[in-house]
Amino acid sequence: MEPSTNVLDLNLLRRSCSSCALNELCLPAGIGGDDLTRLDGTVKDKRTLERGGVLYRDGDPFKALYVVRSGSLKTFVQNEAGDTQILGFHLPGEIIGFDALASNRHASQAEALERSSICELPYAQLQQVTSEVPALHRQLMRVISREVVEEHRHLVMMGRQQAQEQLAIFLKSLADRYERLQRDGAALTLTMSRYDIANYLGLVVETVSRLFSRMEEMGVLEVNRKAVRILRPDLLADLCRNGHPTGSRRNDAG
């Protein structure tokens, strides 16, 4: 348990966190100088996944957390009956694998939606560093808490929103995340299939397909296969609140 040498094994390093563009979105956010160097040391060799490549599957022993460095992934669970629920789509800077902390086994599967590269954070070493760098510990807790909040949003979307609102919210959230990455939030590239989107929202493909068409007719979007352009962000924002123009309920309290 002494500050071991392999924690700082610089051979494992390719490009450092300090020079990474995702810096402020990722674990290093708010971590400075020396401490950042130590975090850097724990980041293992970056992995590359092809489209469809599996980062971890349900039941795999927990070894590391992962940061999306480029590309995109989906995470999903499958119940005994074999049906799948997509939990999230993950863009660069997002950290996945937290569900494995509970039982030391992954409780979901992570799969690349396109060629993606991944930073691996071996948990044993990460733990060592967090115990020495309180700021990192706090940051780690913040990140996992953010995941909890994110899931609450997903839950609200599924439980209370109409199909059209759901898709609008999904697109809006994607646009927002694009902008955080300094990309054009109006020009989305949907790396996931319509099936994936439908599944994520608790709908079926046909519904999603129809909704894309409808939003295109409304002049909100321009849809061209995977390329979606948001023509009227204002209308899209309206749709996020407006699946139920007449104020539908679905049981509003207790």
Next chain:
Amino acid sequence: MEPSTNVLDLNLLRRSCSSCALNELCLPAGIGGDDLTRLDGTVKDKRTLERGGVLYRDGDPFKALYVVRSGSLKTFVQNEAGDTQILGFHLPGEIIGFDALASNRHASQAEALERSSICELPYAQLQQVTSEVPALHRQLMRVISREVVEEHRHLVMMGRQQAQEQLAIFLKSLADRYERLQRDGAALTLTMSRYDIANYLGLVVETVSRLFSRMEEMGVLEVNRKAVRILRPDLLADLCRNGHPTGSRRNDAG
């Protein structure tokens, strides 16, 4: 930041974690002797809430995590439009408040469903202790990760299951948690209203009410207002997989 004295201020203690029946379900799980005493020191005066009492609301500054000691609570979020989504019902031994770690403000509201008592874990002190007791740090991460996994279950239930399956799963999960608490898992007391149950499942009251009646007709349950007796746990377990006898889809992958 030095090992301060107030961390071990024994005046704040009523009954210690070490003597608490929830010991093994709660934060102390796997924590022994000396370390447990230190954790004990951080647990502040227990609070009591009446039915409907609010533990924290959305936007409140984050001060502490909370453990349900007795009774039960619900947590929920409200979106701008004002509609509510219940995130969970919390029984003794369960820890709530993690969503506040992300932004230092609570992102949900917690409300007592009946007279309940709560252990307060002031986060500043908890952090101090976790930094000194690695086992506690791990346990804390495990607990929050468990919350993530739990939310995934909720998501699957909402996204993929039929109404009847959902209610069956809800009852089953409640029964399981009763048993972990050494209570009779066949004799449930639903401290939450039908509205709450419906909201939690993304349904409306009428549907839930009808489902209770249907399950009673089927001989699975005996329902008497808040008192629900599970007459046929085997059938209930079947229903958890069997809302769709003919193998419905709702879009099964990507």
Next chain:
DNA sequence: GCCTGCTGTTGACCTGGGTCAACCAGGCAG
């Protein structure tokens, strides 16, 4: 006791979105 107001139940009806089926457009193997 009686009234009032919640919570829960039941019935009749309606609709959003699921189901089924046909078809189209790229992508790629041969």
Next chain:
DNA sequence: CTGCCTGGTTGACCCAGGTCAACAGCAGGC
């Protein structure tokens, strides 16, 4: 180039569950 296969779209139809309305029962206030 051709044919197949996968992903996506569109139309016609249907049903689980939402909506609306009436009512029952218990709880709390006076």
